Amino acid sequence: MAIRIVIDSTADVTQEIIEKHDLKMVPLKVNFENESYLDKVELTTSMFFDKLAQAEKSPTTSQPSPGDFVQAFSEVLLEGDQVLGIFLASELSGTYDSARMAKEMIGSDNIRIVDSKSVCLGAFALILEAIELVNQKKGIDEIVDELERVKGSIVAVAGLDTLKYLEKGGRLSKGQAVIGSLLNIKPVIGIKDGAVSVIDKVRGKNKMIKWLDEWIEKNNFDLSNKTVLLFHGQSYDQLKALREVIEEKYRIKNIIEQEVGAVIGTHSGPGVLGIGFLNK
Incomplete structure (x- = not known):
């Protein structure tokens, strides 16, 4: 049983690393007045900044729903893998809580959720540590313990x-x-x-x-x-x-x-x- 890392789009992990290590990314949404886009799926960075420059009102963002995470986690579990979710700080977004709710809804012992207590490049740094630990063939609980220990750094x-x-x-x-x-x-x-x-x-x-x-x-x-x-x-x-x-x-x-x-x-x-x- 392999360990599959699930992340959200705010970590801004490079596409190369996502593909190389088979990460599963759950996007947040960016809302421009009456239009909503999935971050990094329907809206690239260059497209976003072009829209931002032209927008009369500042865009807003919204977290994935528990259902979005249920779908992502279920796809991993159906492939026979364990889920290691690493998400942006719970103080900054409800994304972590949505993921936690999805875990409870599924009720599987093969899902672990980590609050990075950071965002963007900070969360990215913790995800890189998780990738290294997975590659070292550590068990999922051992990996979670280590991530909890080092995330303050x-x-x-x-x-x-x-x-x-x-x-x-x-x-x-x-x-x-x-x-x-x-x-x-x-x-x-x-x-x-x-x-x-x-x-x-x-x-x-x-x-x-x-x-x-x-x-x-x-x-x-x-x-x-x-x-x-x-x-x-x-x-x-x-x-x-x-x-x-x-x-x-x-x-x-x-x-x-x-x-x-x-x-x-x-x-x-x-x-x-x-x-x-x-x-x-």
Whole structure:
């Protein structure tokens, strides 16, 4: 009996990794006024940002239903495999609760659900750890125990061009969002234990790379044995510049680049630049 990893679309796992490791992805929805799209299924990242630029009202997002997860889990179980579900923080979405309800509805002992307590590149980092453990032929309960143990070591920070999208989505207060528009200040957010918070402010977009470089150095992160995730939202030139600054300096073991998908883009807006890894 194999272990099949089930994820949601907000982890923004690359299509190459999804295909290579046979991951099953359950999409969230992105809603533009009267139109709804399945993230990464009916709406690509480039299509999304084009729509975002033209939209009069900000889009909204909605979680998969328990029925969506019942279908996904049942397909895996019917193939004779066990389900290992890893989903975005329960504090940020009802996605984890939908998956938990689906598990209860099915009533199988071959389903395990993990709350990543993160999202996007943070959840991606935990999923990479799960893939490694599955490939090591660990048992599903042993894998879950290890994921629960290390998920507190997820490191994920991102520089935003604006906080208005997080504020509109209800992830930050209006007061916190105001700082992003003052004096060309760009906020740096951190995601820890399911909470999104502003951890610093940078004057001007061009100083974000310097801030991230200094942040790595200040925290004495050893990246020589880690896979580092670099994410962007329509700002690949910045990602490339960041990679050039840190790749050789910190002798990083492996780097994976990705552009944020539509659900994350709804809350971050364009111009986001992020870095994440598992600091175990």
